[in-house]
Structures are given as C-alpha cells and as structure tokens.
Amino acid sequence: MGDGVTGVDEAGVTGVGVGDESGVESGVDKLLAAVRAGVTADVPALLEPLDAAERKAALARLKVLRAEVRAGQWASPPYLANRIRSALYVAGAGCLNGVAETASWLGARDLLMWDTDGPMALAALGERDPEWAADLAGRLAKRQAVAENSYPLLHGLVVRSGYTVAPTDGYVNGWVWHITDDRLLERLREDPQTPALVAHALAMAEAPERFTRTLRPGSLRHWPTALRTLVAEGVLDRAQVLDLCVSRLLRGGPIRNLRFPLEMVRLLEPDTDELGKRIPDWVGIAADAPSLVAGYAQDVLTELASAGTLPAGALAEMTAGVLFRTEKKLVRAQLALVGKVLAREPGAAGELLPAVTEAFGNEDTSVQERALKLVGRHLTAVGPEVRDELAEAAGLLSPMHRQAAEALFGSALEEPAGAPYEEILPPVPERLLVAPPASTVEALMAELVAKGLSEEPVALERALDGLVRLAHRDRATVVEAVREAFPRTGWQETHYFTHHTQGIEVVLAGLLGLLDRARVDLGRTKGNGSDSCFHQALSGVLDARLWEASDLVGTGALPFLLATPTWHTGAIDPLVLVARLREYRDAGAEPAPADLAQALLRVLRDDPSAGRAAEEAAALGTPAGRRLAVWLREEDAVAASVRFLVRGEERSTMQWWLFDRIVVDVADRPAVREEFPPAFHWLGGALEATPRRCYHWVDGRAQWAAVLPADREVLAACLLPTLAYCVEGDSRGATEPLTALAEAEGPVGRAVLLTLAFGLGCADADDRLRAVDALLVLASRGELDARQVGGELAWLVAEGSVKPNRLADAARTAALTGAYGTVWAVLSAMLPDLLTAAKPVRGLGEVLAVAADCVERCGAGGDVAGLAPLAAKRGSTQLVVQAGRLLNALRQGTDRSPTETV
Incomplete structure (x- = not known):
C-alpha cells in the first residue's frame, strides 16, 4: 500500500510507518496516519502546524491514497474505506490552495460521507480571503447533490466571507433541511438571506422534502405558519409570496409539490382585490392542475363570480377548461356556476354557452344531459351564428340524447354520419432485432453511465453481453474503465449483495474481484424450495445467470453469452442459437449451465426455421447441440395450468382472498429437473404447486417476461399470484410484463386471458392501462378470445374481487381508442351472468354505460339476458337508466354488425 503502512488492527487503526531516517515522525506522516486510520476528527489539528511545502507534500500522498481507495484496495474491513474517505475529504480541503481545485475535491462524489465532515472541512480550510471563501461557496452551491450534503460547509463559508450565495436548488434543499427544528421561526428571522432563499424555495419544481411533510399548523416546525408570521x-x-405561490400552482406537477404553495395561499387569506389581480392564473390552474388544487381555484373564481368581478370572457375560458376535465364533481359544479351567472346575466349567453358544449363530449351521459338542458334554457338569448355553433357541437352527444337535441335545434342539427363503423386496433407488433452490443470499452461505459445500469430487459442484455465480450478480450482495460466510470457506488460495498436484488452490478463487482467466493457459489447453485413463491422463482432464474456471469466474466470460459435475445421480446432465433453453439465448439469452450438453460427457454420452438435448426444442432456433435435439438422438437417443453380453490365463507379465512385461492400446477418435466441448474428445476414441476401468501418485496418485474418469451402461458400462470395483490390489495406495478406477454410467442390459454382480466381490475390506473394495451395487442394479432375474457371477468366481478368502477374505467379507455366492437365483445359475454345474478352487483351501472356507448358506436345488436327486466324498472338510478340506454341501442342495432343472442 506504500507510505509505511504496517497493517490494520481489529479496530481498523493502522500502524504508523517511520517518517525519516532519524525515526522522528513528521507532521505529514502523522496526518497521513490519521487519514489511513479514518480518524477524521484529528485531521484539522494535525493540519495547523504544516507549512505550504508540507501541505503540498501531504496532498501528493493523499491523492495516492485516494486512488487506492477508489481502486478497492481498502474495501476490507468494509467500514474502514468510508472512514478513510471522510478523512481524505477534510485533509484535502486543508492542503489545497486554488479555488477550482478545492471545489473539485470537496465536490467529488467519492469522498464526502457524513454530515459532520462539512464542519471539519471548514475548520481545515482555516482563515481564507473573503472573496476566496465566497467563490468556493458559489462553486459548490451550483452542484445540487454536493450543496444538499454540504450545507454546513457552504453556510460556514458564507458567514465567514460576509458575502451571499446565489440560491440554487441544492443549497436551498440543504438550508431547509438543516434549519427545520423547533427554532424554525427564529432561524428564519436571523438569516439575512431568508427572503431570497424562501423565494427560490417557493419557485422550485421539486419542492424541498421538508415542505412536503404533513404537519399540524400548530407545530413549531410548520413552514407555512412560520412564513405567514x-x-x-x-x-x-x-405580494411576492402570493405571486410565487400562485405561479407555482399554475406550473403544475405532482400534488406533493403543490401542497405547500396551496397551503400558503390559504393561510394568507387573500382578499377579493388580491384574487382578482390573478384571474388568468386561477383560470389556468382550474383547467390543468391536480384535482385538489383545481378545486381550490374553482372556489376562488366562483367567489369572484358571485361578487360580480369575474368577466364573462374569463368565466367562458374557465368553463371550457374545467368541462374538459374528467372529475364529475368539478364538472357539475362548473355547470351550476354557469347556470347561476346566466340567470343573473342572460346577456352573457353568447360567450358562455359555446364553452358549455365542451361537456357534450363527456363520458358521463348524465353530464351531457345537464349541459344540454342548460343550453336549452338559454338558447333564445343567442343569435343565429351562436345557435348554429351549438347545433354543430351537439354532434358530440351520445345517441341517447339525439331526440332531445333534435327537438332543441331542429333542422340546424346535422344528420349523423352514414359511414360504416370500422374497428380501430393497434397495428400488429413486428419483431424488432436487438442491436448488437457495444464493440468498444468507451461505448460500453457510456451506455452504462447514461442508462444508470438499466434494468430494462433488452438494455440489460445488450450491456451484459457487451461487458462479457469485451472483458474476455481485455479484462484489465475493462476493469480500469469500470473503476473510472463508477468511482463510488453502493454495489462496490462488500455487504451490498447480501440484501439487494441483483442486476448487472453483481457482474461488475465480480469483474472487480469484490465478491466473496462463498456468496458467488451460493448464487450459482441456489435453487427454489417448496416454500418459494413464483415471483421468487422467476427472479431466481435471473439471479442464477447473473451470479454465473459474475464468476466467469473476464475468463476464457465465457467468450460471450448464449442467451442474449435476438428479438426485442427476449426470444432467440433458433438458427442464431445454433451458430452460437457452433462458435463455442470451435473455440473449445463449454457453455455455462445457467446461460445455456436460459437460452433454451428463449429459443422459438414454433419458428418456421426450428426444424432445420434442430437438424443442424444435432449435427454439431456436442452435448449442448443435442440438448438444443431435443428441445426444439418438444411441443410443450414446459407447461403450467391455473385453477382456483372454492372461496371461503369469511374474510378472515385463508381461503377467502383471491391471492390465497390461486393454484398454479407446473407440469412434470423430468428432463428439466435433470438437465437444468437448480434455479430452473421448478419449471420441471419441483416447485410445490399450492396457494401461498407472498411476503417478499417484488422487484425485477419488467424482466420476468424475458425469462419465458416462448412460453407465455407458463409465464402468465406465474404472474397471476402477484397480479392478484394489485386487484385486491394496494400493490402496483405487477402488470409491467403484460405488454411483453402479449407480444411473446406460444399459445394463448386461460392463464394469459386471466392476466388480462386481473389487469383490467387492478386498483392502480397505470396497471389498468397496461392491461388495456395488452388486450388490444392480442386483439390486433387475432389471439384474443373476448368471450372467455368476459366469462372470467363475470365471476371475478360477481364475487367482488374486481370492482365494477375499475373495470368500467379500463373498458372505457380501451373503447376510446376506437376498439368499441372488441370491448363490447368482452362485456357482452360478461353481463348476462351479472344481470341475472341472485345478488345485485353494486356499481354495475358504470359498466352498462360503457357497454351502451360501445353498442351505439359500433352498431351491434342482439339480446342480453336479464337486461330487459332491469330496464323496465322504475327509477332514475344510473343502473336503470344505462340499462334502458343499452337495451335501446341494441334494438336499434344496424346490419353493420350481425345479431347475436347472448
């Protein structure tokens, strides 16, 4: 290690070498000894007696030590490297003279470790010129991460210099974090920069973390109360605070970043004059802000309208914006506001009614009806041109309001278009070739840094293959490049891989020699026990391959990866895999077990070239070639089916919830258990097929689809238990593999269709959207059994697992893409069982509304069991109204759709 280090004792303190021939230890030696021992607290005092020449000499040795730490030579014991970094941070600050060089040292991401390092670095800097200190503070403040973590140092430099620092996001984040305590108000009063820093904080796109915390107004740490004071x-x-808060609300963004300015405005209680000066801003907020903020803006503008200070033009602009929104509460409140204004000012109808027609296209037909009635009440107050404009907009109304619109507008109403209905589905996805991996070390490092060690399947596979190929050619060059590209990251700590999900980081760590041999062996040979869940099993396949690569990367045993996909779905072309095995044979290399197993799972057995590939694989004369030939000839190399246990009578039972009743039966495949590594044995039937609760953190979901891209029915069966938590619980994100599942290969059976049914009923809107995309992709490929999906949805809704309002939202989203016929095919198969059920299904009216809209658009006809008796009932509930609407639409079905009896 150099510099006379004798070793590390149990406490992590190194022995100290001799500094000169006389045996007297110099000040520089003492400083370096303290740094190597990680005793940061001693560093400022040890710097004081050193002159400029000694500090220069110490700096040269500090740089050498820093390079050793970055290279991982001080990685054991694990805590020592971090302590050394802290000491290096402080010592370097005291040894450097130039502002730019000092800023570079103090801003390095491989040095600063603890909050206490900043004050000690300030002490180590000693007395510097005020201009020098202010310049350093300004340079550090411009680096967000540095400014956030080094606020005590920056603040100390500002106080010491007497200058102010231009506010930056990082500096303000650090400021907010450090002054938020029970003396918050006093600290704000004492800081001369408070006005400038508060102004910057209120304008930040990402609100300081302490601003987003929910605290009672009575708390001494409540920022809005302090600022109001x-x-x-x-x-x-x-005026400035109000302007900043309103402007921030107008810019929008996640609600967590808007709660603070909204609370500030409420606490300041602006009067009518202050609100009136900002009418354009409130109009924009009402139209575009999140619901909570838009509701407040609507209340503000309603107050101004009631006071008679809101111009008709502003109200019209506001109305058009609010009526475009989907929140029924806001839409109905806006229609009521316009009605009140028109009752008071009939002359404003010419400006306001055209804005009201924005509601004619609302998905809720009751909203359409309200808007139409509002227009009808004030139609006599407008001229012919406005009347024609309103009649034209009436074309957006649902067909159920056609008769009322005709009575209102007469001949001015345009006749409905007579063009035949045409179903709109997304284009059939084409297989896309995966780009070749990076061919140079520079390109690979740029890719890894730019994508941040991406976990996206194709990006991960390309990077992994590039890393393996380049390390096989020149390991030393790749190692050095990785160390430079990632000088300090969490995965370089020895404990990281004991409690983190693995990614390409484990392969990088293996390349750098940072992994424990026993941990590598465990990762390569670990299987999935009978107590494992299916998401563990899927992730186990991924992990086994990564641990294998971490062990073999940079050696002659792994020239490249066999399992790298050739297509964007994760699949491998059979002839390409044969060519790879031929290259392995010619090089005298033996395929890595997990890599070969994953390659077999990814190869397309139903590809037209599979037969020829099987013959060529057998002709290779190698064990791997023979395995591939047999695998390609297997029709069902792996298989699984799904069933459900009978539901228990009480919620408290372990057999009541959907995720407790799913049983996935993995077919018995002895060849898989005998020839594949342990992590793959569950695909041969070794994983006990019983329902089980999964208490594990779910990660790596996007990559699961790439494990079985040629056997999507098996993959779908494995996804269902995790998906069930998104249907009945508060989990989210489990639908991430669904788009890839829809684009994958293999037959579509009950498991795939159940993933669609589960996905359409997920609690999270993004999960439902991904399920809609998957459904439409299957429809475009001609692989969607709409009637079976409807049948699965029927029992899921009937038992309460899938909520009707969530299903209605998903169905409406799918229909609005133009797939009205496809959505109706699903709903028409679902509705009879629900309409004739002994127990009424609560919330079914929303589903009937979507169904009626689909039938009105696509012109379907026929009968639905149980619909007519429901439509004949008295009442104005949504269920009865929408049942009548659907029944009427079906009776008016045109010849464009064949009549069906469901």
Whole structure:
C-alpha cells in the first residue's frame, strides 16, 4: 500500500510507518496516519502546524491514497474505506490552495460521507480571503447533490466571507433541511438571506422534502405558519409570496409539490382585490392542475363570480377548461356556476354557452344531459351564428340524447354520419432485432453511465453481453474503465449483495474481484424450495445467470453469452442459437449451465426455421447441440395450468382472498429437473404447486417476461399470484410484463386471458392501462378470445374481487381508442351472468354505460339476458337508466354488425 503502512488492527487503526531516517515522525506522516486510520476528527489539528511545502507534500500522498481507495484496495474491513474517505475529504480541503481545485475535491462524489465532515472541512480550510471563501461557496452551491450534503460547509463559508450565495436548488434543499427544528421561526428571522432563499424555495419544481411533510399548523416546525408570521412582520413581501405561490400552482406537477404553495395561499387569506389581480392564473390552474388544487381555484373564481368581478370572457375560458376535465364533481359544479351567472346575466349567453358544449363530449351521459338542458334554457338569448355553433357541437352527444337535441335545434342539427363503423386496433407488433452490443470499452461505459445500469430487459442484455465480450478480450482495460466510470457506488460495498436484488452490478463487482467466493457459489447453485413463491422463482432464474456471469466474466470460459435475445421480446432465433453453439465448439469452450438453460427457454420452438435448426444442432456433435435439438422438437417443453380453490365463507379465512385461492400446477418435466441448474428445476414441476401468501418485496418485474418469451402461458400462470395483490390489495406495478406477454410467442390459454382480466381490475390506473394495451395487442394479432375474457371477468366481478368502477374505467379507455366492437365483445359475454345474478352487483351501472356507448358506436345488436327486466324498472338510478340506454341501442342495432343472442 506504500507510505509505511504496517497493517490494520481489529479496530481498523493502522500502524504508523517511520517518517525519516532519524525515526522522528513528521507532521505529514502523522496526518497521513490519521487519514489511513479514518480518524477524521484529528485531521484539522494535525493540519495547523504544516507549512505550504508540507501541505503540498501531504496532498501528493493523499491523492495516492485516494486512488487506492477508489481502486478497492481498502474495501476490507468494509467500514474502514468510508472512514478513510471522510478523512481524505477534510485533509484535502486543508492542503489545497486554488479555488477550482478545492471545489473539485470537496465536490467529488467519492469522498464526502457524513454530515459532520462539512464542519471539519471548514475548520481545515482555516482563515481564507473573503472573496476566496465566497467563490468556493458559489462553486459548490451550483452542484445540487454536493450543496444538499454540504450545507454546513457552504453556510460556514458564507458567514465567514460576509458575502451571499446565489440560491440554487441544492443549497436551498440543504438550508431547509438543516434549519427545520423547533427554532424554525427564529432561524428564519436571523438569516439575512431568508427572503431570497424562501423565494427560490417557493419557485422550485421539486419542492424541498421538508415542505412536503404533513404537519399540524400548530407545530413549531410548520413552514407555512412560520412564513405567514414573517409576512405579517414585513420580513417577507406579501405580494411576492402570493405571486410565487400562485405561479407555482399554475406550473403544475405532482400534488406533493403543490401542497405547500396551496397551503400558503390559504393561510394568507387573500382578499377579493388580491384574487382578482390573478384571474388568468386561477383560470389556468382550474383547467390543468391536480384535482385538489383545481378545486381550490374553482372556489376562488366562483367567489369572484358571485361578487360580480369575474368577466364573462374569463368565466367562458374557465368553463371550457374545467368541462374538459374528467372529475364529475368539478364538472357539475362548473355547470351550476354557469347556470347561476346566466340567470343573473342572460346577456352573457353568447360567450358562455359555446364553452358549455365542451361537456357534450363527456363520458358521463348524465353530464351531457345537464349541459344540454342548460343550453336549452338559454338558447333564445343567442343569435343565429351562436345557435348554429351549438347545433354543430351537439354532434358530440351520445345517441341517447339525439331526440332531445333534435327537438332543441331542429333542422340546424346535422344528420349523423352514414359511414360504416370500422374497428380501430393497434397495428400488429413486428419483431424488432436487438442491436448488437457495444464493440468498444468507451461505448460500453457510456451506455452504462447514461442508462444508470438499466434494468430494462433488452438494455440489460445488450450491456451484459457487451461487458462479457469485451472483458474476455481485455479484462484489465475493462476493469480500469469500470473503476473510472463508477468511482463510488453502493454495489462496490462488500455487504451490498447480501440484501439487494441483483442486476448487472453483481457482474461488475465480480469483474472487480469484490465478491466473496462463498456468496458467488451460493448464487450459482441456489435453487427454489417448496416454500418459494413464483415471483421468487422467476427472479431466481435471473439471479442464477447473473451470479454465473459474475464468476466467469473476464475468463476464457465465457467468450460471450448464449442467451442474449435476438428479438426485442427476449426470444432467440433458433438458427442464431445454433451458430452460437457452433462458435463455442470451435473455440473449445463449454457453455455455462445457467446461460445455456436460459437460452433454451428463449429459443422459438414454433419458428418456421426450428426444424432445420434442430437438424443442424444435432449435427454439431456436442452435448449442448443435442440438448438444443431435443428441445426444439418438444411441443410443450414446459407447461403450467391455473385453477382456483372454492372461496371461503369469511374474510378472515385463508381461503377467502383471491391471492390465497390461486393454484398454479407446473407440469412434470423430468428432463428439466435433470438437465437444468437448480434455479430452473421448478419449471420441471419441483416447485410445490399450492396457494401461498407472498411476503417478499417484488422487484425485477419488467424482466420476468424475458425469462419465458416462448412460453407465455407458463409465464402468465406465474404472474397471476402477484397480479392478484394489485386487484385486491394496494400493490402496483405487477402488470409491467403484460405488454411483453402479449407480444411473446406460444399459445394463448386461460392463464394469459386471466392476466388480462386481473389487469383490467387492478386498483392502480397505470396497471389498468397496461392491461388495456395488452388486450388490444392480442386483439390486433387475432389471439384474443373476448368471450372467455368476459366469462372470467363475470365471476371475478360477481364475487367482488374486481370492482365494477375499475373495470368500467379500463373498458372505457380501451373503447376510446376506437376498439368499441372488441370491448363490447368482452362485456357482452360478461353481463348476462351479472344481470341475472341472485345478488345485485353494486356499481354495475358504470359498466352498462360503457357497454351502451360501445353498442351505439359500433352498431351491434342482439339480446342480453336479464337486461330487459332491469330496464323496465322504475327509477332514475344510473343502473336503470344505462340499462334502458343499452337495451335501446341494441334494438336499434344496424346490419353493420350481425345479431347475436347472448
């Protein structure tokens, strides 16, 4: 290691070498000894007696030590490297002279470790010129991560120099974090920069973390209350604070970033004059902000309208924006507001009614009806041109309102278009070739850094194959490049892989020699026990291959990866895999077990070239070639089926919830258990097929589809238990593999269709959207059995697992793409069982509304069991109204769709 280090004792303190021939230890030696021992607290005092020449000499040795730490030579014991980094951070600060060089050292991401390092670095800097200190503070403040973590140092430099620092996001984040305590108000009063820093904080796109915390107004740490007090005291300018808060609300973004400015406005209680000066902003907020904020803006503008200070033009602009929104509460409140204004000012009808027609296209037919009635009440107050404009907009109304619109507009209403209905589905996805891996070390490092060690399947596979290929050619060059590209990251710590999900980081760590041999062996040979869940099993396949690569990367045993996909779905062309095995044979290399197993799972057995590939594989004369030939000739190399246990009578039983009743039966495949590595044995039937609760953190979901791209029915069966938590629980994200599942290969059976049914009923809107995409992709490929999907949805809705409102939202989303016929085919198969059920299904009216819209658009006809008796009932509930609408639409079905009896 150099510099006379004798070793590390149990406490992590190194022995100290001799500094000169006389045996007297120099000040520089003492400083370096303290740094190597990681005793950061001693460093400022040891720097004091050193002159400029000694500090220069110490700096050269500090740089050498820093390079050793970055290279991983001080990785054991694990805590020592971090302590050394802290000491290096402080010592370097005291040894450097130039502002730029000091800023570079103090801003390095491989040095600063603890909050206490900043004050000690300030002490190590000693007395510097005020201009020098201010310049350093300004340079560090411009680096967000550095400014956030080094606020005590930056603040100390500002106080010491007497200068101010231009606010930056990082500096303000650090400031907010460090002054938020029970003395918050006093600290704000004491800081002369408070007005400038508060102004910057209120304008930030990403609100400081302490601003997003929910605290009671009575708390001493409640920022809005403190700022209101400063406004009352004149420390902060009231008009400026209001302007900043309203502007931030207008810019929008996630609600977590808007709660603070919204609460500030509420606490300041602006009067009518202050609100009226910002009418254009409130109009924009009402139209585009998240619901909570838009509702407040709507209340503000309603107050102004009631006071008679809201111009008709502003109200019209506001109305058009709000009526475009989907929140029924906001839409109905806006229609009520317009009605009140028109009752008071009939002359404003010419400006306001055209804006009201925005509601004619609302998905809720009751909203359409309200808007139409509002227009009808004030139609006599407008001229012919406006009347024609309103009649034209009436074309957006649902056909159920056609008769009312005709009575209102007469001949001015355009006749409905007579063009035949045409179903709109997404284009059939084409297989896309995966680009070749990076061919140079520079390109590979740029890819890894730019994508941040991406876990996206194709990106991961390309990077992994490129890493293996380049390390096989020149391991030393790749190792050095990795160390430079990732000087300090969590995965370089020895404990990281004991409790983190693995990714390409484990292969990088293996390349750098940072992994424990026993851990590598465990990762390569670990299987999935009978107590494992299916997401563990899928992730286990991924992990086994990565641990195998971490062991073999940079050696002659792994020239490249066999399992790298050739297509974007994760699949491998059979002839390409044969060519890879031929290259292995010619090089005298033996395929890595997990890599070969994953390659077999990815090869397309039903590809037209599979027969020829099997013959060529057998002709290779190698064990791997023979295995591939046999595998390609297997019709069902792996298989699984799904069934459900009978539901228990009480919620408290372990057999009541959907995720407790799913049973996945993996077919018995002895060849898989005998020839594949342990992590793959469950695919041969070794994983006990019983329902089980999964208490594990679910990660790596996007990569699961790439494990079985040629056997999507098996993959779908494995996804169902995790998907069930998104249907009945509060989990989210489990639908990430569904798009890839729809584009994958293999037959579509009950498991795939159940994933669609589960996905359409997920609690999270993004999960439902991914399920809609998958459904439409299958429909475009001609692989969707709509009637079976409808049948699965029927029992899921009937038992309460899938909520009707969630299903209605998903169905409406799918229909609005133009797939009205496809959605109706699903719903028409689902509705009879629900309409004739002994127990009424609560919330079914929303589903009937979507069904009626689909039938009105696509012109389907026929009968639905149980619909007519429901439509004949008295009442104005949504269920009865929408049942009548659907029945009427079906009776008016045109010849464009064949009549069906469901």
